[in-house]
Amino acid sequence: MDMDLDAHLTDAAAAVADASDLDALSVVDTDLLGKKSLLATVRSQLGEMEPDRRKEVGRRVNEVRTGIERLVAQRRAELAAGARAGVLEAERLDLTEFDLGRRLGHRHVVTQTWERLEDLFVGMGYTVAEGPEIEDEWHNFGALNFPPDHPARDMYDTLYVDYGEPQSTLLRTHTSPVQIRVMEEQEPPIYSIMPGRVFRSDTADSTHMPVFHQIEGLVVDRGITFGDLAGTLEAFTTAYFGSGFTSRLRPSYFPFTEPSAEFDIRRPDGSWLELAGCGMVHPNVLASCGLDPEEWSGFAFGFGLDRLALMRHGIDDLRELFRNDHRFLEQF
Amino acid sequence: MKVLLSWLRDFAPIEGEPGQIGDQLSDLGLAVEEMSMLGEGLDGIVVARVLDLRPHPDADRIQLVDVDAGDGEALQICCGAFNMSVGDLVPLATLGTVMPGGMEIARRKMRGEWSNGMLCSPTEVGLGDDAEGILLLDRGSSPGAALTEALDLGSDVLYDLEVNPNRPDAMSVAGVARDLAARQGVPFAIPEPDAAESGDPATGRVAVEILDPGLCGRFGLRVLDGVSVGTSPRWLSNRLTALGQRPINSVVDASNYVMLELGQPNHTYDLGRVAGGAFRIRRAAEGEVIETLDGVERTLTAADGVIADGDDIAIGIAGIMGAANTEIGDGTTSVALEMAWWDPISISASARRLGLRSEASARFERGCDPEVVDLAMRRFAELLAPAGATLAPDLVDARGDLPARATIRVRTGRVNAVLGTDLDRDRIAEVLRSIEFGAEPVGGDLDVDIPSFRPDGSTEIDVIEEVARVHGYGRIGRTVPRSTLTGHLTPSQVDRRTVRSTMSGLGLDEVMPVPFLAPGDLEAAGLAADGITVTNPLVAEESVMRASLRPGILKTLAYNASHRLTGLGLFEVGHVYRQPATEQPLPDEREYLAVALAGHEAGGAVAVWSALSDALAARDYSLVAESVPGLHPSRTARIDVAGIPVGHVGEIDPGVLEAYGVAERVAWLEVDLDTLLGLPHGDKPYRGLSRYPSSDIDLAFEVDEGTPADAVGRCLRESAGDLLVDLSLFDVYRGDAVGEGRRSLAFALRLQATDRTLTDAEVAELRQRCIDAVQGSLPATLRG
Structure with a gap:
């Protein structure tokens, strides 16, 4: 009987290994461990044996049974893993089929530049102010110290609109009128930037458009100096363009600032680029906004926003910004 | 303004390398736009005589020219210019x-x-701007001679300077030299002209009467006798050429030379032709006609100034151009030389109206130096003296209204407060005196006299700017003011960013068409034709301001479709301009969002709105079917937020699409952002999450096409109350089973309480309540 059980375990191991799928294993399982199995038969015969013998055979049957159970469990795990792998293999996908170039929409490159500048100046403690694009003559010129009929108005090719008295209403030629609106509406201290759309009577070419964008800056506080203007623009230069860039101010002329300056940046290759007009807010401008120039002083600067967008992306034609060709829009 | 380094050195011993001098000019506010080295690279260019001119057998635009380059041989050249004749002397660039x-x-x-x-x-040899014809040389030169020798061209540096409108003094070579000398700390002086006086005094021969003192601040006359019109000396014509003035004859050249050198425009009259030798300065009579030097008859207005003679015949337009009737010519012997100061605003208006802007009017407009007249007259005489002209004694002079020049108190403390510097009184005085400002100490401050050549200076801040400019902007220390405020965007600015990021997140691309429209664009888009018009548009396509974003986006779609770019989803955020409903100082200008989905039906635009309302938390809205001109009549709804209309959603009217040449359907959304963002939105209160199970029920109702799905949804929401945590319309069925003109709307409701598990009985009761409410208030029946 001992020999039979040993042989049975060997046979069982072979039968379990031969089971090729879970169904076959189930049949083998029943054959080896079920009610009609050899082990069940031997167990049923135990009662007829001598106590010593019964004890010996009983222990041996349990050992064989445990062994077979372990073999079946192992084999079942093997077969289940194989079956699962088969199912998963059948689900195989070529993921490159799904790379359809799905894309987000794109904010306009001018918007991106606009927001980048806003973020930079907000970080320096500035707020963002806005004003109407169709302006009155007073805010665009008069309050900015352009006397009526002054030749300095010729610096701006102004587009007027038919509204109110002739030449009383115009498409703002710069964002500077927003300076006036801010000073009219708000007590100093003022630390604001004013991005916006401006207009000139210009024929479109690669560097001119009848409509374009500027960003204006205005600081009015006690004790603001020309040195503060220079320092602020230098800080802006480094923050916006990077540490390889520096700046300089050169004397210039604007009716609404004095001293006035051009703001140039120096590229890492040593070349200069004229970027902005700026200066100390003219005492007449402060006075026209009801501020005492002896108490308050300030600086202002303004530069072309579109050109910064062109520079960042190496775009060589200003008109492209306004043509809205989808092949252009989706690049940024 | 162009200046030659050699000419600058007539006034001051300017030092330094050309590039370094250029940097100094820029730093003084006289930006160098271009610097050219003259007389260099001309070594291989020689004088050649034209021997023969023949047509090219095979080309129209070039001809064959035989020249003698000094060796007597005929050398064939192909040349694209046709302005020379046989015998002319021309510059030849030889091989190599x-x-x-x-x-x-x-x-x-x-x-x-x-x-x-x-x-x-x-142009090719660096002389002037004329690139059209070949340079014709004096007959005196000999073939084979080096061009530099023939033209007496030394090496020189030409700076082209950008001069700001407030710097009329820098519209002259001497003025530029003054600034540069101040910066370099070298002495500056305008040499005293060597012009001996002889003959009959001018007094008695000419007389000046200023009838309009507001027009003419000063009118000076001198008389030159023995004037013969010839050619100028080579050095003089070379300088004029370099500065872009074509040499004409000795008198015109002297006139231009003095203007360029000292900034004083001037005019010469044939004295024999001026009736009575009288010069009367008055406004023109309305409609007065004058034939100017260029042979054009011009009709004047009462705003123009004229110089009239003793018979009150106009002999010149003030500050603009002389008249043909007193032009100097071969018979001229005595010349009346005028140097005047004209009211800048009058000259500016006349020049613009007559279309006669010149080097002279540019200087008068900016404001000339009324006190340079005497010196400039004598300089003029000096230039013509070698040709035999003599200067008659006496300057005949009259003055009208000139700008007052006051002494200005300049506070040392104020200078430093504005500039952020620490300059003492004496350093400020030194800087000012270097540019010929008077500076007298008064205690710790200065009394400053502004020179007559600086009409821009009249206040303390003007003087402070001069101090900064000459001291050097670059020498002022840089500081950053510490804002005591917190930088931030306004809530609307943050919302606008949300709008844009939502749109781009939905895959839409932002466009930025110009806000100008052509006449008819608004009407073609179904909009009112009352757009704000531009008074002075350059082209008709830019003559109307947009009252809606619709035309610009439709044009953009058409443009892209012409490049086979279709199916685009675009959005724009921008201003529109409209006639206001009631009178107000400025037009009604507001910011709009517009969305166009080409190739999509109205539902696509509704989905965009619904995403936007979610992003902005503008949840209290309704879509109300409405017919709007320009939008699809049966596929458009008004968007009401909190009961206030904020825009429309739907499709563009196919007729409008046709007018704009757009072949696809276009789903459309337009939102008045100013209105929307002014309404309650953005509030996102927390709703506790229930820990109890939820129950789902589905309800389908048959309704007619006139009953909006939204109406059923609202009714369900109201009747289910707080227990309704989610409601969705999951199916819309049209077909035989419901019949023509009707549809079935299937809603899924999820019910849940925060404090208990709903019982079957509660759910059943709620279900019945919903059914009763819908059937009771709407023409709807529950579908079995």
Whole structure:
């Protein structure tokens, strides 16, 4: 009987290994461990044996049974893993089929530049102010110290609109009128930037458009100096363009600032680029906004926003910004 | 303003390398736009005589020229200019010459004919702006001579300066030299002209009467006798040429030379032709006609100024141009030389109206130096003296209204407060005196006299700017003011960013069409034709301001479709301009969002709105079917937020699409952002999450097409109350089962309480309540 059980375990191991799928294993399982199995038969015969013998055979049957159970469990795990792998293999996908170039929409490159500048100046403690694009003559010129009929108005090719008295209403030629609106509406201290759309009577070419964008800056506080203007623009230069860039101010002329300056940046290759007009807010401008120039002083600067967008992306034609060709829009 | 380094050195011993001097000019506010080295690279260019001119057998635009370059041989050149004749002397760039622009001259065939060099235009040899014809040289030169010798061209540096409108003094070579000398700390002086006086005094021969003192601040006359019109000396015509003035004759050249050198425009009259020798300055009579020097008859207005003679005949337009009737010519012997100061605003208006803007009017407009007249007159006489002209004694002079010049108190403390510097009184005085400002100490401050050549200076801040400019902007220390405020965007600015990021997140691309429209664009888009019009548009396409974003986006779609770019989803955020409902100082200008989905039906636009309302938390809205001109009549709804209309959603009217040449359907959304963002939104209160199970029920109702799904949804929401945590319309069925003109709307409701598990009985009761409410208030029946 001992020999039979040993042989049975060997046979069982072979039968379990031969089971090729879970169904076959189930049949083998029943054959080896079920009610009609050899082990069940031997167990049923135990009662007829001598106590010593019964004890010996009983222990041996349990050992064989445990062994077979372990073999079946192992084999079942093997077969289940194989079956699962088969199912998963059948689900195989070529993921490159799904790379359809799905894309987000794109904010306009001018918007991106606009927001980048806003973020930079907000970080320096500035707020963002806005004003109407169709302006009155007073805010665009008069309050900015352009006397009526002054030749300095010729610096701006102004587009007027038919509204109110002739030449009383115009498409703002710069964002500077927003300076006036801010000073009219708000007590100093003022630390604001004013991005916006401006207009000139210009024929479109690669560097001119009848409509374009500027960003204006205005600081009015006690004790603001020309040195503060220079320092602020230098800080802006480094923050916006990077540490390889520096700046300089050169004397210039604007009716609404004095001293006035051009703001140039120096590229890492040593070349200069004229970027902005700026200066100390003219005492007449402060006075026209009801501020005492002896108490308050300030600086202002303004530069072309579109050109910064062109520079960042190496775009060589200003008109492209306004043509809205989808092949252009989706690049940024 | 162009200046030559050699000319600057007539007034001050300017030092330094050309580039360094250029930097100093820029730093003084006289930005160098271009710097050119003259007389360099001309080594291989010689004088050649034209021997023969023949048509090119095979080309119209070039001709064959035989020249003698000094060896007596005929050398064939192909040349694209036709302004020379046989016998003319011209510059020839010989083979091997490297031109100033870098081009090397080589023997080559042009259309089958050999060219053995190149004949040069004035521009090609660095003389003036004339690039059209070949430079014709004086007959006195000999073939083979170096061009530099023939033209007496030394090497020189030409600076082209950008002069700001407030710096009329820098519209002269002497004025530029004054600034540069101040910066370099070298002495500056305008040499005293050597002009001996002789003959009959001018007094008695000419008389000046200023009838309009507001027009003319000063009118000076001198008389020159023995004037013969000839050619100018080479050095003088070279300088004029370099500065862009074409030499004409000795008198005109002297006039231009004095203007360029000292900034004083001037005019010469044939004295014999001025009736009574009288010069009367008055406004023109309305409609007064004058024939100007250029042979054009011009009709004047009462705003123009004229100089009239003793018979009250106009002999010149003030500050603009002289008249033909007193033009000097071969018979002229005595000349009346005028140097005047005109009211800048009058001159500016006249020049603009007459279309006669000149070097002279540019100077008068900016404001000339009324006190340079005497010196400039004598300089003029000095220039013509070698040709035999003599200066009659006496300056006949009259004055009208000149700008008052006051002494200005300049506070040392104020200078430093504005500039952020620490300059003492004496340093400020030194800086000012270097540019010929008077500066007298008064305690710790200065009393400053502004020189007559600086009409821009009249206040303390003007003087402070001069101190900064001459001291050097670059020497002012840089500081950053500490804002005591917190930088931030306003809530609307943050919302606008949300709008844009939502749109781009939905895959839409932002466009930025110009806000100008052509006449008819608004009407073609179904909009009212009352757009704000531009008074002075350059082109008709830019003559109307947009009252809606619709035309611009439709044009953009059409443009892209013409490049086979279709199916685009675009959005724009921008201003529109409208006639206001009631009178107000400025037009009604507001910011709009517009969305166009080409190739999509209205539902696509509704989905965009619904995403936007979620992003902005503008949840209290309704869509109300409405017919709007320009939008699809049966596929458009008004968007009401909190009961206030904020825009429309739907599709563009196919007729409008046709008018704009858009072949696809276009789903459309337009939102008045100013209105929307002014309404309650953005509030996102927390709703506790229930820990109890939820129950789902589905309800389908049959309704007619006139009953909006939204109405059923609202009814369900109201009747289910707080227990309804989610409601969705999951199916819309049209077909035989419901019949023509009707549809079935299937809603899924999820019910849940925060404090208990709903019982079956509660759910059943709620379900019935919903059914009763819908059937009771709407023409709807529950579908079995």
